[in-house]
Amino acid sequence: MSNENFVGWMTATQQYVENALEAVLPDEQRAPQQLHQAMRYSTLQGGKRVRPLLAFAAGELVAADAANLARVACAVEMIHAYSLVHDDMPCMDDDVLRRGKPTCHVAYDEATALLVGDALQTLAFELLSRPMSDVAPQQQLAMVSTLATASGHAGMAGGQAIDLASVGRSLNQTELEFMHCMKTGALIRAAVLLGAMCGQPLSAEQTDSLDHFAKRMGLAFQVVDDVLDVEADTATLGKTAGKDEANDKPTYVSLMGLQEAKQFARELYNDALAALAPFGDKAARLKQLADYIVARSF
Numbered sequence: 117m118s119n120e121n122f123v124g125w126m127t128a129t130q131q132y133v134e135n136a137l138e139a140v141l142p143d144e145q146r147a148p149q150q151l152h153q154a155m156r157y158s159t160l161q162g163g164k165r166v167r168p169l170l171a172f173a174a175g176e177l178v179a180a181d182a183a184n185l186a187r188v189a190c191a192v193e194m195i196h197a198y199s200l201v202h203d204d205m206p207c208m209d210d211d212v213l214r215r216g217k218p219t220c221h222v223a224y225d226e227a228t229a230l231l232v233g234d235a236l237q238t239l240a241f242e243l244l245s246r247p248m249s250d251v252a253p254q255q256q257l258a259m260v261s262t263l264a265t266a267s268g269h270a271g272m273a274g275g276q277a278i279d280l281a282s283v284g285r286s287l288n289q290t291e292l293e294f295m296h297c298m299k300t301g302a303l304i305r306a307a308v309l310l311g312a313m314c315g316q317p318l319s320a321e322q323t324d325s326l327d328h329f330a331k332r333m334g335l336a337f338q339v340v341d342d343v344l345d346v347e348a349d350t351a352t353l354g355k356t357a358g359k360d361e362a363n364d365k366p367t368y369v370s371l372m373g374l375q376e377a378k379q380f381a382r383e384l385y386n387d388a389l390a391a392l393a394p395f396g397d398k399a400a401r402l403k404q405l406a407d408y409i410v411a412r413s414f
C-alpha cells in the first residue's frame with residue numbers, strides 16, 4: 117500500500133471521527149450551555165486522533181463495521197480528551213496552552229474543567245454501552261470492561277498518580293516503563309483491542325499477538341514523544357534538554373540519552389511489527405500507522 121493511499125485513509129478516517137464526535141457531543145445551545153460548550157471546545161478540532169486511527173486500523177483485521185468503530189473511537193477519544201483537560205489543571209501539570217489554544221480551565225474555569233472531564237468520561241461509557249449491530253452483548257460487556265480497566269487505577273489514572281509522585285525523584289528504566297505503560301500505554305492498547313473487538317472474534321493466539329503489538333506501540337509512542345520534545349527544544353532554544361524541565365519529571369531521554377532513546381523506540385517498533393506477522397496483509401494499515409507514529413523519530 118502506497119504512502120499516498122495511507123495519507124488518504126488517515127485524512128478520511130480523521131474526518132469521519134470528527135463528524136462522529138460532532139454528532140454525539142451535547143448541543144451547546146442546550147443547558148447547561150457552558151458545560152456543553154467546554155466539552156466541545158476540549159474535544160473537537162484538535163489532536164492527531166491517534167487512538168481512533170489505531171481502532172480503525174485494528175478493525176481491518178476483523179472486517180469491523182465502520183459505525184461500531186466510530187463508536188469505539190469516540191469513546192476512547194473522549195477518555196483521552198478528559199485526561200488532557202484534567203492533566204492541564206493547576207492541581208496537576210498547570211498548563212495554559214493545549215493544541216495551540218488556551219486550556220479548558222483557562223478558557224472557562226477550574227470547576228468547569230473538572231466537570232468537562234467527568235462528563236466526557238461518563239459519556240464515553242454511555243456510548244460504548246449502547247447496543248451495536250452484529251456485536252453480541254457479552255462482547256460489548258467485555259469492551260466496556262476493557263475501556264474501564266485501561267482508564268482507571270490500574271491504567272491511565274494510576275499511571276498519572278505514579279507520575280505526579282515522581283516529580284523531583286529519579287526513576288529507573290523499569291519504574292519509568294511501568295508508569296508509562298499505565299499512563300499513556302493502557303489507553304493506546306485499549307484502542308487497538310477495542311477496534312479488533314468490533315468484528316469477528318480473534319483466536320486466543322491472535323489476541324495475544326495483537327496485545328503484544330499494542331503494548332509495544334503504547335510504550336514506543338511515549339519514547340517518541342520524549343524524543344520529539346527534546347528535538348523541538350534543541351531546534352528552537354539550542355539546548356539539550358534532559359528532563360521535562362517545567363515539571364522536573366524524568367523522561368526516556370534524561371534516563372538513556374537521545375541516541376539510545378531513539379534506538380529503544382526502533383527496537384519497540386520492530387518488536388511491535390513482528391507481532392503482526394500472523395495477520396498477513398490484513399495488518400497493512402496497522403503497519404503503516406506504526407510507521408507514522410514511531411518511525412518519524414528515527
Ligand code: GRG
Pocket residue numbers: 162163164165166198199200202203215272273276299300338341
Ligand atoms: C488526568 C487521569 C489523568 C490522566 C492524564 C494522558 C495523560 C494522563 C496525561 C497527558 C500528559 C502527556 C502530555 C503525556 C505525553 C504523551 C501524550 C499522551 C501526549 C498527548 O497525546 P497526543 O499526542 O495528543 O495523542 P493529541 O493532542 O494529538 O490528541
